[in-house]
Amino acid sequence: MRRNIYIVKTEAELKPKKVKAKVYVILKSGVLDPQGKAIHHSLELMGFARVANVRQGKYFEVELNGAPSSTHGARIGNVRGEVEREVERIAREVLSNPVIEDYRIEIDNEENSGEDGEGK
Numbered sequence: 001m002r003r004n005i006y007i008v009k010t011e012a013e014l015k016p017k018k019v020k021a022k023v024y025v026i027l028k029s030g031v032l033d034p035q036g037k038a039i040h041h042s043l044e045l046m047g048f049a050r051v052a053n054v055r056q057g058k059y060f061e062v063e064l065n066g067a068p069s070s071t072h073g074a075r076i077g078n079v080r081g082e083v084e085r086e087v088e089r090i091a092r093e094v095l096s097n098p099v100i101e102d103y104r105i106e107i108d109n110e111e112n113s114g115e116d117g118e119g120k
Helices: 034-045 073-095
Strands: 016-027 057-068 101-109
Touching: 016 073, 057 073, 073 101
Parallel strands: none
Antiparallel strands: 016 057, 016 101
């Protein structure tokens, strides 16, 4: 006699997990930063004499749909790699100017970043 086994997943288990990517963009070291110089000058005028240099940059948070709530490790690993490649392309082609700017990417699963994602 053959038995059918059914695995019932809740809606939360089937819903794709969100992945938050943090992208930091800053001017390359050889590129003049007039806004950073202006901020540095203002800090000096305000009495912050120990500040040696200021470099201004940009910060972006990009939220993507990631892996489904599956326990299948290989699939999750593949999706994470796809997400990393996608964010890398977004940073390179949209968020930065690679001629004058460098960027750094951090990727976190939203479930591991706290309830509201604040305070880190």
